[in-house]
Amino acid sequence: MPHDHPHPPEGPIDWKIHGVKVIPGDQLDANTAQTPGMNRQAAINLARVGAQKIWAGTVHIHANAKTGAHHHGPLESVIYVVKGRARMRWGDKLEFTAEAGPGDFIFVPPYVPHQEINASSDETLECVLVRSDNEAVAINLEIEPVEKPETVLWIDPVHRAP
16 A cells, blocks of 8 residues: 655655654644643644644643633544543533543544533643644634533443443
């Protein structure tokens, strides 16, 4: 199966320039959309490494901080919790909730209205974020959330309920 390359296949490819890239954790790009109480930094995107199909970076959410309700259009998102406790709310009225801790992954499908919340009152939530496109799509929503969301435990189609 042929590999897709962002340049014509004729002639040798300079893999030193067009190969693997390592982005040191202390050299991430803070020139991204920011939300009060949060710090986002890009590691992988079109401008930094030529990524065509993904965006990856970090997000630190301060204690007691949260995003507004939003969705990411047609993009899929994956959040990996490094440190702290993440609370996610989602749905038309943010009526569902689930929490994740260090080592947990969160998947957000396209167009899902959601809100990220730091569940801790005294610890920064540190996450790695990956999106299925290099565009920073975020559509803010005006939602009146329900007062008491329903907790949802995830059970995949392969494994039995706990």
